[in-house]
Amino acid sequence: MIEHERTGPLDLLTWSFSRVAMWAPFFIVLIILYEVIMRYFFAAATLWVNEMSLWIAGGIYLSAGLYAMQQRSHIRIFIIYDMAPLWMRRVFDVLSTLCVSIFAFAVIWGGFGEAKAKFLRWETFGTAFDPPLPATIKPLILTMMLFLALQAMSNLVRDWPSVAWARKLFDIFVAVLVIGLALLAAYNLFIVPPEGIAVPLKWKISIGVFLMIAVFLVGFGLFKDFNKTPSPHVELDEGEEELANLKQLNIPDEILSGNPPKPNE
Numbered sequence: 001m002i003e004h005e006r007t008g009p010l011d012l013l014t015w016s017f018s019r020v021a022m023w024a025p026f027f028i029v030l031i032i033l034y035e036v037i038m039r040y041f042f043a044a045a046t047l048w049v050n051e052m053s054l055w056i057a058g059g060i061y062l063s064a065g066l067y068a069m070q071q072r073s074h075i076r077i078f079i080i081y082d083m084a085p086l087w088m089r090r091v092f093d094v095l096s097t098l099c100v101s102i103f104a105f106a107v108i109w110g111g112f113g114e115a116k117a118k119f120l121r122w123e124t125f126g127t128a129f130d131p132p133l134p135a136t137i138k139p140l141i142l143t144m145m146l147f148l149a150l151q152a153m154s155n156l157v158r159d160w161p162s163v164a165w166a167r168k169l170f171d172i173f174v175a176v177l178v179i180g181l182a183l184l185a186a187y188n189l190f191i192v193p194p195e196g197i198a199v200p201l202k203w204k205i206s207i208g209v210f211l212m213i214a215v216f217l218v219g220f221g222l223f224k225d226f227n228k229t230p231s232p233h234v235e236l237d238e239g240e241e242e243l244a245n246l247k248q249l250n251i252p253d254e255i256l257s258g259n260p261p262k263p264n265e
Contacts, residue, residue: 007230008171012221018067048129062144069151097156104149115139122198175222182211
């Protein structure tokens with residue numbers, strides 16, 4: 001697969017955190033290997049490996065969906081889409097983006113109260129290791145749903161391709177939204193925390209660092225790609241994609257066509 005280009009603040013944010021998540025499965029393998037060694041060679045099983053692997057795997061699953069949306073690699077059915085004219089394809093794109101956005105809004109609307117309550121009381125898993133899975137995963141689900149809807153809108157704006165002013169206006173909207181939400185979260189965590197909040201200080205600091213990185217990436221992406229016009233995205237089937245990869249290697253067309261020149265030519 002040829003990785004789709006990243007342009008604008010949202011693509012850079014999605015791509016950066018997805019790159020970190022790509023290394024997380026390797027960490028899960030390491031801690032499970034550690035558990036196997038400790039359990040069967042030293043008869044000293046751990047209390048934390050199982051819950052830690054579940055915790056990390058949940059974050060991987062959520063970030064993978066967002067990355068798949070940015071890369072346009074999610075499952076889609078093309079049997080009708082490919083036969084439709086261009087204007088109808090655009091209608092289909094708008095409708096699919098609208099469906100994603102409505103679904104994301106419904107999930108956030110219905111789950112916000114529960115996620116907020118679990119986070120404020122810092123609800124834990126209730127095991128011997130007792131990690132704060134409910135307090136972290138539930139808000140993360142809603143956060144990813146928000147960015148999933150924004151990423152779908154970003155793809156729509158970039159893939160038509162749209163006029164430059166529409167893309168720039170959307171990028172400014174995303175930057176203002178992300179920075180505004182980050183400042184609101186920082187205000188509620190550090191300046192005027194809600195009554196009865198039980199989030200430990202080390203987690204407040206970790207969340208604060210995460211928010212600072214997100215604000216930096218969004219600001220940098222907006223500045224770097226503000227005047228960059230992304231190339232339109234064209235869907236390729238597997239054969240065309242493989243041929244495009246081979247052509248990047250500068251292999252002569254005679255070789256690719258299966259008719260190599262004779263030695264005397």
